[in-house]
Amino acid sequence: MRRWLGLALFVVPACARPAAPVAPPAVAAVAAQARGAESPAPAVVERVDASAQELFAAAQVEGVFVLRSLTTGEQIVSDARLAGVGELPASTFKIPNALIALERGVLGGADASLPWDGVEREGPREWNRDHTLASALRDSTVWFFQEVARRVGPEAMQASLKAFAYGNADIGGGIDRFWLSGQLRISPREQVEFMSRLHRRALPVAPAHCALVEHMLTRAQAPGWSWRGKTGLTEHDGLAVGWLVGLAERGPSTWAYALMIRTPEKELERLIPLRVDLARRLLVRFGALPEAAGQ
Template sequence: MKKKSLMVLLVCSVCLLLLPLKEGEAREEERAEFVKYFDAAGVSGAMVVYDQKNDLFSYVNRQRCREGFLPASTFKIPNSLIGLETGVIPDADYLLPWDKQQRDFPDWNRDHTLRSAFQYSVVWYYQELARRVGAERMRQYLERIGYGNGDIGGRIDHFWLTGALRISPDEQINFLRRLHDNELPFSKRTLDQVKEIMLKEKTADYVLRAKTGWANEPADNVGWYVGYLETGDNVYYFATVLTAPKPVPADFTTQRIRITNAVLHELGIF
């Protein structure tokens, strides 16, 4: 009798595993084997990749993908959208003159357009953009698009760098999916211009749009690489976050992209 009951239990368990997911319910998998790339770089972190066609989330360190981090320069994506939509700048080629203040990165020490400021991640350009938008409109837009915790506490030109704004890798993916699908509350003209300046690489096989970010927090450095890769019949979204204690490792800035590309390659995407 006990053997029969055990057999019934095993059969029922297998049946449950084989049951299809409910409609609209995405699949998730933990890919712990990819932690090796973070370990080899001497950093902690997490990554999520979303395969749109197969409705599949692949995680490296699932728990941390729920945690919020300063968005740093990945905030240049919504900042660009908001700046264009409010009309504080007319288009992606709008030039702001350099204020002649010498900064650590030589590429920042010249005049920039939105397009070039995004490409070279020019902080001063986006700080001026945020000041022109103003706190009230910025707060309203972050609430409308549901960006992270929506908290712009701190200076209007610093809240994404040293302030209260936090976003998780999961939330980055959600934001990018709505951007790609034109589901954010912005005009098509605004969305198209931002997608254009996000372009990193275009080949016969894929189109890559992405942005890096680096926040120098009091305790840790936080590095981001987020974006999406369009192929002929699918879209793959990714969000990678790294953390490392100070002093920052010499190759910290390059590891964000290197780790992401390694995981995408092993997944057969890139």
């Protein structure tokens, strides 16, 4: 078993790597001010569209896709039951972790850095160096966000997760492990609700911090559209779980989405490219991204 795979990954095809440089905090603040504070959310109306299940079946995985239009409130779920199942968030937790660190003053912005401790870790070689918040989020650097969580501390972390209404908000299992192998659980529906609140600036976080983290999630973009998201990968109880959670913007419309796929633990590595491919295909299928996105 390759331990680093069970922790977190942001390994994606080169074409899906974030295409745009991270905006400095000042630029992010301007963007947040332009969008304003919390905007009213349309009522969520959910419908089941099981057509996505054919893609999961073809890939030989158990999976669910949740897509919410932040413009109309329509929410599509491919499997109503699985959309409500809580799972370890794995590296998708780097999104709230970054927000909390910025809001609590643990990190001062995208360029805030932490020194590498010199310990060679099994995993992507990019992990074994100094990192900034921007590079650690891009490379999904586990040690960086573990140190961030330690600096935030249990009391502040617990309070923030409860304020965010983030899944079950349970930090049992250790301050630097609870999202990797501890008690924290969040469902695909809850992931979409969290991303919706992030985009609407409806979290108890400064709009500038929301805007900055959202920008740092950019995977690909071109005139007229953008694709933002964070991967996650973990294993427990004989299962491998893969995530991709984020936002898609096309023209005047924005969507929040969450893809979760599961296989037997022995097939974990197969989920690394598959979660990205399936999410892209489903976002294209439902009109949230153009065919060219991520290619």
